[in-house]
Amino acid sequence: xxxxxxxxxxxxxxxxxxxxxxxxxxxxxxxxxxxxxxxxxxxxxxxxxxxxxxxxxxxxxxxxxxxxxxxxxxxxxxxxxxxxxxxxxxxxxxxxxxxxxxxxxxxxxxxxxxxxxxxxxxxxxxxxxxxxxxxxxxxxxxxxxxxxxxxxx
Amino acid sequence: xxxxxxxxxxxxxxxxxxxxxxxxxxxxxxxxxxxxxxxxxxxxxxxxxxxxxxxxxxxxxxxxxxxxxxxxxxxxxxxxxxxxxxxxxxxxxxxxxxxxxxxxxxxxxxxxxxxxxxxx
Numbered sequence: 073x074x075x076x077x078x079x080x081x082x083x084x085x086x087x088x089x090x091x092x093x094x095x096x097x098x099x100x101x102x103x104x105x106x107x108x109x110x111x112x113x114x115x116x117x118x119x120x121x122x123x124x125x126x127x128x129x130x131x132x133x134x135x136x137x138x139x140x141x142x143x144x145x146x147x148x149x150x151x152x153x154x155x156x157x158x159x160x161x162x163x164x165x166x167x168x169x170x171x172x173x174x175x176x177x178x179x180x181x182x183x184x185x186x187x188x189x190x191x192x193x194x195x196x197x198x199x200x201x202x203x204x205x206x207x208x209x210x211x212x213x214x215x216x217x218x219x220x221x222x223x224x225x
Numbered sequence: 226x227x228x229x230x231x232x233x234x235x236x237x238x239x240x241x242x243x244x245x246x247x248x249x250x251x252x253x254x255x256x257x258x259x260x261x262x263x264x265x266x267x268x269x270x271x272x273x274x275x276x277x278x279x280x281x282x283x284x285x286x287x288x289x290x291x292x293x294x295x296x297x298x299x300x301x302x303x304x305x306x307x308x309x310x311x312x313x314x315x316x317x318x319x320x321x322x323x324x325x326x327x328x329x330x331x332x333x334x335x336x337x338x339x340x341x342x343x344x345x
Contacts (some may be wrong), residue, residue: 115231178287203299
């Protein structure tokens with residue numbers, strides 16, 4: 073885990089196999105945590121082996137992700153957030169863990185996208201596209217433990 | 226007498242609000258009926274044979290979402306999950322008020338879900 077200077081505009085990250093990648097997305101808003109994992113997933117390309125989150129994660133969420141090997145969801149979520157931010161669709165992404173009072177053993181990682189300046193009916197349509205895209209990119213074992221939520225900013 | 230149509234739970238949710246009025250107990254009850262309308266309509270789309278594969282540790286709500294994801298309808302699963310969470314808040318979390326905007330959002334979400342489920 074690395075703490076970043078909030079004025080830093082780009083992220084450089086040292087990849088364990090000795091290359092350095094520069095991620096071309098601006099660091100915005102209040103955050104303090106950068107989490108990086110290397111992971112292998114045959115369904116994704118070799119360039120996608122790095123999971124980066126510039127979204128603040130609570131320790132509970134971090135533990136949940138690690139315990140269930142949900143790094144691909146982190147990566148895919150950040151990728152979609154980045155694109156939606158460029159399109160001015162979202163103001164941000166949060167990761168949360170939903171617990172179920174009726175089934176305490178049942179927990180899900182929830183990717184919550186905040187949508188800016190849209191009517192709820194429009195948000196519901198965007199939600200369809202985002203859900204389909206994210207789940208299509210995730211291995212089924214990860215997808216089972218992940219849900220996507222869009223809320224009005 | 227035919228099988229009960231769970232869509233009528235959604236109609237009941239709307240009737241509760243329009244006839245009884247704008248009270249938090251009505252909002253909480255209406256959210257519950259709206260969720261069960263969507264959940265039961267989605268459950269009716271689960272092929273009978275699929276229930277054999279339901280893990281013993283899982284509940285019906287999760288399993289319906291799981292089947293929707295498996296059958297290329299993750300948007301239905303995600304929206305059901307959100308409405309389920311709203312319903313649980315309405316049923317269990319008393320210190321947090323449920324407001325009219327909460328209800329309106331839940332009803333819109335439920336209506337959208339019912340439309341999506343109809344297309345499955």
